[in-house]
Amino acid sequence: MKTIFNSIVLGVIMITCLSCNANNKSNKANVVLVETIKHETTENEANNQFIKVALLLDTSNSMDGLIDQAKAQLWNIVNELSYAKCGDEKPNLEIALYEYGNDNLTGAEGHIRQVLAFSSDLDEISKQLFSLTTNGGNEYCGQVIETSLNQLNWGKNQDDLKLIFIAGNEPFTQGRVSYKFAAKLAHKNDVTVNTIFCGDYEQGISTYWKDGADLAHGDYMAINHNKATTYVSTPYDDQILKLNQKLNKTYVAYGSVGESKMTQQSLEDDNARGYSSENAVSRTVSKSSHLYKNATWDLVDAEKEKDFKYEDLNEVDLPKELKGKSKSEIKDYVSKKRSERESIQSEIQTLNQLRRKYISKNQNDNDNKLENAMIHAIKTQAKEKKYKW
Incomplete structure (x- = not known):
């Protein structure tokens, strides 16, 4: 791909x-x-x-x-x-x-x-x-x-x-x-x-x-x-950070770089959190948007690519939870993860709308x-x- x-x-x-x-x-x-x-x-x-x-x-x-x-x-x-x-x-x-x-x-x-x-x-x-x-x-x-x-x-x-x-x-x-x-x-x-x-x-x-x-x-x-950098903490931050933990569990790493990229995802969460919990919230919001795409290592994103075919997947490329599974079983698993992700992302975006309104009232534009x-x-x-x- x-x-x-x-x-x-x-x-x-x-x-x-x-x-x-x-x-x-x-x-x-x-x-x-x-x-x-x-x-x-x-x-x-x-x-x-x-x-x-x-x-x-x-x-x-x-x-x-x-x-x-x-x-x-x-x-x-x-x-x-x-x-x-x-x-x-x-x-x-x-x-x-x-x-x-x-x-x-x-x-x-x-x-x-x-x-x-x-x-x-x-x-x-x-x-x-x-x-x-x-x-x-x-x-x-x-x-x-x-x-x-x-x-x-x-x-x-x-x-x-x-x-x-x-x-x-x-x-x-x-x-x-x-x-x-x-x-x-x-x-x-x-x-x-x-x-x-x-x-x-x-x-x-x-x-x-x-x-x-x-x-x-x-x-x-x-x-x-x-x-x-100044941050405005909001009443919605803790909820968004909890959803980030759930969001990470919807990723299905595959291929030669899948495991390392999933580790990197976690490390970048840590880097953002190292500045402040508010910065970690901003990263979580990014992860819930259409701009956060990982088709090179995540099966949920990869499946949406036009050139993706389940037939091209090798057993060695699959995560342990999918090894030995049939093509139909893999599809069902990915579909379930996609549904979970979309629901979590939608919840994050809803909370973010409230968060943005709160920040606009409490942060100096400069x-x-x-x-x-x-x-x-x-x-x-x-x-x-x-x-x-």
């Missing part, structure tokens, strides 16, 4: 979102991009709408706060994207991650690393975010933007909403690749570059972060990257700068492609 999962890049979050206005084609010229990371396009992927997010994150010494915000606010951002609609359709989500400006990275490649290419595997995205560490370095903004444009598979659909978010705190002018060249290249390929300066708003303007965003028709934002800056930019730019929330 083909996989739609690829890597994410910390240092840059790029989001690509397919437009629902498929008949309104753009006549913009395209620059040929060199694709260095293989990406298989499945039949499902080719026919569905996508939001693709690419994050380029500065991981030099001064950026510990930025990385912490990205880890702590990932699930809230995912949840907000899960509410997007284009007509009656809910778009899929892919996220890519780059890190740059870290002395541990190869200088010959501009101190840049693709952490993860475009992927819809939210657990893998979380894992890679939590793997990031900071260490000194030179921050080459133009080069990391160019690298992400060349390496990632942005697709050929001119109706896609393609967004780059680059965050850092050094002058935008550093490095051998001009930020002006990179921004113009992005614009020619219908990719919007949004810049997030970690520091004073006016300083970001004077160091050309705003100019970089303007050239690529994106948004410029300045945030306090050292501000701790509390979590990275999260709010990204969501504001995404919603503003998505309107041009007829997306609604």
Whole structure:
């Protein structure tokens, strides 16, 4: 079965979102991009709408706060994207991650690393975010933007909403690749570059972060990257966390990676809970949405794929509870787990509606700068492609 999962890049979050206005084609010229990371396009992927997010994150010494915000606010951002609609359709989500400006990275490649290419595997995205560490370095903004444009598979659909978010705190002018060249290249390929300066708003303007965003028709934002993420606990949190335990029991791991991926699912629950129980609640909400898909290792999700066939399953790939079972018995087991999951997810979503109303009354909109800056930019730019929330 083909996989739609690829890597994410910390240092840059790029989001690509397919437009629902498929008949309104753009006549913009395209620059040929060199694709260095293989990406298989499945039949499902080719026919569905996508939001693709690419994050380029500065991981030099001064950026510990930025990385912490990205880890702590990932699930809230995912949840907000899960509410997007284009007509009656809910778009899929892919996220890519780059890190740059870290002395541990190869200088010959501009101190840049693709952490993860475009992927819809939210657990893998979380894992890679939590793997990031900071260490000194030179921050080459133009080069990391160019690298992400060349390496990632942005697709050929001119109706896609393609967004780059680059965050850092050094002058935008550093490095051998001009930020002006990179921004113009992005614009020619219908990719919007949004810049997030970690520091004073006016300083970001004077160091050309705003100019970089303007050239690529994106948004410029300045945030306090050292501000701790704030959470609002609600009366519904404990119920949602209890449902998460039930939700995990509906997964039917199979194949060579099934067991390890189920373990990773639990580890990412722990990572979220390590920040706060409220963050763990946000992750649980993400797991109840259409964006949380694990067809590469979970039989319940895999069965929904067009190319899935029970006949292709080998006995060795099955979990112990299904070994020796007939095809009919396996189908019945998976069907039961699907029914349980859908019921649990529906209950989580119902509680989350009440939770969102409670939070909106008790949280300052300016509390979590990275999260709010990204969501504001995404919603503003998505309107041009007829997306609604």
